[in-house]
Amino acid sequence: MEELTKRYGSTVAVDGLSFAVRPGCVTGFLGPNGAGKSTTLRMILGLDRPSGGRALIDGRAYAGLDRPLHTVGALLEGRCAHPGRRARDHLLYLARSNSIRDARVGEVLELVGLGAAAHRRAGGFSLGMGQRLGLAAALLGDPPILLLDEPVNGLDPEGVHWLRTLLRGYAAQGRTVLVSSHLMAETALTADRLIVIAGGRLIADVTVDEFVAGAPSLEAAFLKAVGR
Ligand SMILES: Nc1ncnc2c1ncn2[C@@H]1O[C@H](COP(=O)(O)OP(=O)(O)OP(=O)(O)O)[C@@H](O)[C@H]1O
Secondary structure, eight states: OEEEEEEETEEEEEEEEEEOOTTTTTEEEEETTTHHHHHHHHHHHTOOOOOEEEEBBBTTTTTGOOHHHHEEEEOOOSSSSSTSBBBBHHHHHHHHHOOTTHHHHHHHHHHOOOOGGTTGGGGGGGHHHHHHHHHHHHTTOOOEEEEEESSSTTTHHHHHHHHHHHHHHHHTTTOOEEEEEEEEEEEHHHSSSEEEEEEEEEEEEEEEHHHTTSSSHHHHHHHTTTOO
């Protein structure tokens, strides 16, 4: 991110934000409600146009990537699939439009624990199942970069543990993982580094250990850093 800025009328959602997300570790993306996390992720993915600055992935804008799903796997807030579409069909459509082999769909459905629900319509999914389907889509292209907005939302304890293990494994393979969250305890368990923003501005770009140093917990350090 280079001086990334987004204004909605008189609201400055993201304000001159510059940071780099490193490969080989899990980076937690923290900030209070309205801090600009989702807007930043949307700009990285080319879903929102910056008012200023730029967001680059390996030196290129998302729109300029040859094979986006093979480069960046993303999970944004909200339902990703049409409610009338079956989970497997949703993923097959994504796979075929990105030159990903059909067999990969079965693999990611099993990976996220939706193997038995493959033929169910997304509209009947619980919040956690919807999150799992979104994660399946993000993992479809086996990308070296994962950008996940509140991925733990709605996951059951087994799902939270599974996701933590997956993200730590991805990072250990040298991949780049950026995860926004409001769950401080979970972030403390999952992340190595933190990007903390408030009011659209960068507050911290440090390791979790550096951020927490001297505070009783990540939550306490976060509340102090954002002035709450
Ligand atoms: N489409 C939009 N139109 C107008 N304002 C918007 C729009 N999207 C976001 N905003 C505003 O931009 C600011 C940042 O919002 P954003 O959703 O990026 O924050 P966030 O850090 O993801 O918050 P949360 O933790 O609550 O999800 C907020 O003031 C929000 O109201």
